[in-house]
Amino acid sequence: MRKLILTVLGWVTVLSAQAQVPAKIIQGDTILKRLTTAPATDTVAVPMINQPLLFGQNLQYKLRLDSIKQTVPLDYNEYVQSYIDIYVKRKNMYADMLGLSAYYFPIFEKALKSYNIPTEIKYLSIVESSLNPHAVSRVGATGLWQFMFGTAKAYGLNMDNFVDERKDPIQASYAAAAYFKDAYEELGDWLLAIAAYNCGKGNVNKAIDKAGSRDFWEIRRFLPAETRNYVPAFIAAVYVMKYAKTHQIQAKATPFVFKTDTVQVRNFVALSDVANAINHTEETLFALNPSYKKKIVNGTEVSPKRIVIPNPEHQYYEQLFEVLNRDVDTDKEIILASTDDVRDLRKKAQSKKTERASVSGILVHKVLPGQNLTLIANKYGVQVQDLKVWNKLAALTIIPGQKLKIYRDSVPQKSVPKPKAAFVSYKVKQGDTLSSIAEKFDGITVASLKEANGLKSAKITEGMVLKVM
Numbered sequence: 001m002r003k004l005i006l007t008v009l010g011w012v013t014v015l016s017a018q019a020q021v022p023a024k025i026i027q028g029d030t031i032l033k034r035l036t037t038a039p040a041t042d043t044v045a046v047p048m049i050n051q052p053l054l055f056g057q058n059l060q061y062k063l064r065l066d067s068i069k070q071t072v073p074l075d076y077n078e079y080v081q082s083y084i085d086i087y088v089k090r091k092n093m094y095a096d097m098l099g100l101s102a103y104y105f106p107i108f109e110k111a112l113k114s115y116n117i118p119t120e121i122k123y124l125s126i127v128e129s130s131l132n133p134h135a136v137s138r139v140g141a142t143g144l145w146q147f148m149f150g151t152a153k154a155y156g157l158n159m160d161n162f163v164d165e166r167k168d169p170i171q172a173s174y175a176a177a178a179y180f181k182d183a184y185e186e187l188g189d190w191l192l193a194i195a196a197y198n199c200g201k202g203n204v205n206k207a208i209d210k211a212g213s214r215d216f217w218e219i220r221r222f223l224p225a226e227t228r229n230y231v232p233a234f235i236a237a238v239y240v241m242k243y244a245k246t247h248q249i250q251a252k253a254t255p256f257v258f259k260t261d262t263v264q265v266r267n268f269v270a271l272s273d274v275a276n277a278i279n280h281t282e283e284t285l286f287a288l289n290p291s292y293k294k295k296i297v298n299g300t301e302v303s304p305k306r307i308v309i310p311n312p313e314h315q316y317y318e319q320l321f322e323v324l325n326r327d328v329d330t331d332k333e334i335i336l337a338s339t340d341d342v343r344d345l346r347k348k349a350q351s352k353k354t355e356r357a358s359v360s361g362i363l364v365h366k367v368l369p370g371q372n373l374t375l376i377a378n379k380y381g382v383q384v385q386d387l388k389v390w391n392k393l394a395a396l397t398i399i400p401g402q403k404l405k406i407y408r409d410s411v412p413q414k415s416v417p418k419p420k421a422a423f424v425s426y427k428v429k430q431g432d433t434l435s436s437i438a439e440k441f442d443g444i445t446v447a448s449l450k451e452a453n454g455l456k457s458a459k460i461t462e463g464m465v466l467k468v469m
Contacts, residue, residue, distance in 0.1 A: 031096055032255035035287040038134040046127060046226060046233045047086055065235070068242045071118035072190040074235050075217070083229070083236030088247040093130060094240055098251035100131040101241070104144070104169060111173035115181045124194065126237040127230065133167045133290035140339075142166040145176040149339040154438035155179055156445050159337035162298040163305075168291035170306070182434060182446060182458030191216035191231055199227040202431040255287065259311040263324065265299035269307070270328045277319040278312040285309065296330060363406040367398050369440055369468075370424045376404065381412040400440065423452070423469040430462050441468055 061084065062076040087094065108122040128146040129135035136142050140149060143166035147157060155175040157165040165171040176197075183193035183201055187208075195216060196204045207222035208214055220228050240247065271285040271292065286295055288308040299305035312320055365376060373396050377384045387393070390405045398404070426437060434455075438444045446458070452469045460466070 031099065031252060032283060032287055034096070034132060035100075035134070035255070035290065036283055038136055039132060046229050047083075061239070064243055065239060068238065070120050072120050072194075074238060075191075076235075077217070077232075079229070079232035080235045080239075083233045084239055087236050087240045088249070091247075091249050094244060094249050095252045097126055097131050098241065098244055098249065099254040100256075102251075102254055103256040104131055107169050108173050111170070111177045112180075114174065115177040117177050117180045117184075118190065120238060121176075121180060121190075121194075123238045123241060124197065124234055126241065127233050133169060143172050144169055145172045147172060147175065149337075150439035151179070151435055154435045154444070154446050156447060161333075161335040161337065162294060162296060163291050164293060164337070165291055168289075168306075171291070178446070179435070185457040186433065186459055187214075189214055189216070192219075194231055194234055195223060195227050198230040199224050200436065201433040202436055203227070205431060255284070260288065260308050261311050263307050263309060264304040265297045265307050265324060266301050266304045267299055267325060267327045268330055268332060269297045269299065269324060269326075271295045271297065271307075273323045273326075273328065274307065274309060274320070277323045278309060278316045280310050294330075296328060298332070298334070361408050363408055363411065365404045365406055367400055367402040367404065368424075369400040369426050369437075371398070371400075372396070373398060380406050382406060423467045426466045426468050428460050428462055428464040428466060432460065432462075434458050434460060437466065437468070444468055 058076075058081060061081060065074040065076050065080075068074065104125070105122050108125065109119050112119055112121055125131060125144050128141075129144045131144065133144050135144070135146065137146060141147060142149075142152075142164065145166070147155075147166045149159065152159065152166050152172075152175065155178050157168075157171060157175050159165065165175075179197065180193055183196045184190065186201055187193050187196060187204060192204055192208075192214065203224065204219070207219040210222040211219040213219055216231055220231075240249070244251070271289060272282040272295065274297075275282045275285045282295070286292075288310075289297070292298075297305050297307045299307075309320075363380070365380070367376070373384045373387050373393075376398075377387055384396070387404060387406070388396075390407060424441070426440075428437070434446045434449050438446050438449055449455070449466060449468065450458075452467045
């Protein structure tokens with residue numbers, strides 16, 4: 001690792017060389033265009049298989065998988081063989097990814113290593129996004145690691161009008177590594193942790209209970225359809241990437257044919273200005289920094305931002321320093337992004353429809369975690385019995401997310417909601433995980449839940465009471 005410290009014009013940073021591939025830059029390269037453009041279609045990379053092959057174990061494939069196994073089990077069966085047969089026919093697709101892996105895999109490996117996650121988990125990005133940082137699934141999962149909005153927030157990724165860190169190869173990789181650390185601590189098996197990455201730890205735990213087993217192939221039939229195929233698809237992707245040449249798949253030249261440096265930026269800097277300063281194209285800078293929505297790096301003294309640049313030649317240092325120390329003329333207001341989870345958007349649309357229908361004489365209260373009928377009744381100055389009658393409740397039980405009708409005429413004019421407590425107590429229910437709990441509260445992450453409750457791991461049990469601060 002080469003480090004170069006520059007102090008010209010008051011700008012101080014550490015530049016670290018990353019990747020070098022012996023090939024020439026191809027102008028208008030199709031891979032580079034793919035890395036700067038969102039796909040036109042849904043990026044679900046797991047094809048569905050209706051009927052697996054009749055089981056006839058192929059010893060050659062099994063031996064190959066056994067030879068490349070490290071920590072994660074690479075089981076061989078008819079489901080894995082089905083995906084190997086599909087993937088080896090996608091020669092162009094895997095040729096692209098082999099070329100891109102020379103740049104992306106070292107980034108993934110560093111993040112995974114920091115959390116003691118097996119490096120072969122890096123191949124999951126093949127199944128998730130085909131190594132396209134702009135990949136977006138039909139339900140809103142985004143980036144190389146296909147984070148949903150809520151899970152991304154729970155693992156500390158930021159989404160606003162300037163940046164979507166789900167598309168940042170570095171930030172998203174560390175968030176993915178943190179997720180896998182929690183999933184493995186809770187589930188104790190790497191194939192189960194991989195399944196959880198697709199359908200959530202709660203669904204995997206439910207499948208474990210139904211099957212009475214912790215073996216993925218035993219619980220497989222109780223998992224969602226996509227997850228059943230997700231694990232064999234992962235194993236097949238590992239196989240094809242490792243044995244590409246055996247199937248006449250040759251890596252395409254990557255557009256990243258240069259060493260890269262990482263710079264901390266403390267100003268609002270346009271990627272196009274940086275590109276001009278070091279004699280590269282804006283397309284190249286955006287491919288290296290895909291998380292910046294406006295192609296503007298929004299760094300400040302309080303919150304500097306990372307920018308990855310091709311290693312500049314000495315004659316370009318002065319003009320590069322000038323660009324990095326000059327604020328671009330733009331509106332600097334930061335606006336936090338709203339969810340792009342299609343499922344959440346549908347719920348919001350239905351909620352607004354309900355509110356519009358009842359706005360004339362009815363208030364609608366959405367039950368928050370930790371609330372009961374008594375708390376809600378006190379909040380609005382009404383009686384618990386009234387709440388039960390208005391909402392046709394047979395018992396006192398209510399659940400988070402439930403909507404309660406409150407008639408305006410019954411609410412005292414001077415009723416003022418009680419001030420919020422410094423923290424909310426949350427009682428863990430069956431199927432809850434730290435990430436699913438964090439998603440229920442604004443500004444809460446898995447890390448903050450661990451800190452507030454003195455948790456050393458992600459393991460929680462039903463009935464445990466957690467502080468949410």
